[in-house]
Amino acid sequence: MKNLTKKPEFIYLALIIILGGAVYLNIIPNDFVWDDISQVVENLFIRDWHNLPLLFGSGTFYSGEAKPSGAFYRPLVSAFYLISYYLFGLKSFGFHLFQIFFHLATAVLLFFVLNRILSSGGIKHAKEISFLSSVIFVIHPANVESVAFVGSIGEILYAFFGLLSLLFLIFGLDAENKIIKNKPLFLSFLFALFSLLSKETGIVVLAVSFLYLLLIFRPRPNQYLKWFFGGATTLGIYCVMRLQVARLFLFKGADSPLAQASLFERFLTIPYEIFSYFKIIFFPLRLFTYRYFVVFSPKDFRFFGSLIFLASFFLFTIFFIWKRKAKIHFFFLAWFFVCLIPALNIVPLAMSAAERWLYFPIIGIIVPTFLFLAEIFEKIRGRKKT
Numbered sequence: 001m002k003n004l005t006k007k008p009e010f011i012y013l014a015l016i017i018i019l020g021g022a023v024y025l026n027i028i029p030n031d032f033v034w035d036d037i038s039q040v041v042e043n044l045f046i047r048d049w050h051n052l053p054l055l056f057g058s059g060t061f062y063s064g065e066a067k068p069s070g071a072f073y074r075p076l077v078s079a080f081y082l083i084s085y086y087l088f089g090l091k092s093f094g095f096h097l098f099q100i101f102f103h104l105a106t107a108v109l110l111f112f113v114l115n116r117i118l119s120s121g122g123i124k125h126a127k128e129i130s131f132l133s134s135v136i137f138v139i140h141p142a143n144v145e146s147v148a149f150v151g152s153i154g155e156i157l158y159a160f161f162g163l164l165s166l167l168f169l170i171f172g173l174d175a176e177n178k179i180i181k182n183k184p185l186f187l188s189f190l191f192a193l194f195s196l197l198s199k200e201t202g203i204v205v206l207a208v209s210f211l212y213l214l215l216i217f218r219p220r221p222n223q224y225l226k227w228f229f230g231g232a233t234t235l236g237i238y239c240v241m242r243l244q245v246a247r248l249f250l251f252k253g254a255d256s257p258l259a260q261a262s263l264f265e266r267f268l269t270i271p272y273e274i275f276s277y278f279k280i281i282f283f284p285l286r287l288f289t290y291r292y293f294v295v296f297s298p299k300d301f302r303f304f305g306s307l308i309f310l311a312s313f314f315l316f317t318i319f320f321i322w323k324r325k326a327k328i329h330f331f332f333l334a335w336f337f338v339c340l341i342p343a344l345n346i347v348p349l350a351m352s353a354a355e356r357w358l359y360f361p362i363i364g365i366i367v368p369t370f371l372f373l374a375e376i377f378e379k380i381r382g383r384k385k386t
Helices: 009-027 036-041 049-055 075-088 092-120 126-139 141-148 150-171 182-198 200-217 221-245 263-282 301-324 327-343 363-385
Strands: none
Touching: 009 092, 009 126, 009 141, 036 075, 036 150, 049 075, 075 092, 075 150, 075 182, 092 126, 092 141, 092 150, 092 200, 092 327, 126 363, 141 150, 150 182, 150 200, 182 200, 182 221, 200 221, 200 327, 263 301, 263 327, 263 363, 301 327, 327 363
16 A cells, blocks of 8 residues: 555556456447346337427336336436437447446546545545445446446436546535535536436435435535535425426335335345345345345244344444544445435335445445445554564
């Protein structure tokens, strides 16, 4: 790490792009699969620029009707397909290439966001931790589905615009006067809206932004009111576009074993869902497109075993944060759990768990892990000096 500190930023960025590109170049020859057929191959509406307004007033799936249908309102995903079709036709390699580009761009954005957050928080080796976190993010096996599956471009787009939103929020913070500048804040909310228009889960971007203000920056009280007004306006615009323009309800019943379970059973399943995501992050050995499981009883080991694991994790985390007054660590762990909430089937989803739902939340685990390792590294180096 001592040698890394001498490297300029462009070397870090080049390494992120090279490593990420090397990992994903092998997906370029792959064909369309699964939902790609109804969203891309059979979708006549992505083949003409004149249909662009229609894409903002409908769902994302083609079913032979007068306009795209389905419960998802993701017009920027449809716009991505339209641009890809304009550039490459129905050649799958072009869609994959474009998707890899956005994944690499997201990792580069992540480096800038993390470097800004960690540097302003007085973290040692902020640039190096940001670089290593971005590298793990860009190559982590849990993100393969989001990058390799054209139908998952919504995960990448909502994360891309979400990180842009956070970056402009941070640019707009005046640490001396404890205020948020208006122009960067406007751009932050604009990109937050783009994140929502890429995937409904983009709502977590607003939650992460608020957590950053509340836990790290702590502006003047009147600045919270300004932020709440902007956040409410952003959500209001999205709801009007979805409910009035596209005429799509916020939720639709899913067809999965967990969706058929009772609310109590879904709550019993939540600890095992969270444990499963931890397992995917730290031991990504067996990956699947979708996972189905339901916990029916508190006597099920998946419930109380996962609960014991999570309780131990929380106790250790609270002790660690309290002892070091590590607000940055707490912020990123809050990032993980808050961003994971939409994937926990409180509102029934099509499956119990999926790797692609980790694409944005995983940042909240990667960063604290490197912060923890950096502290161990410093202690080891200090002992060697002694």
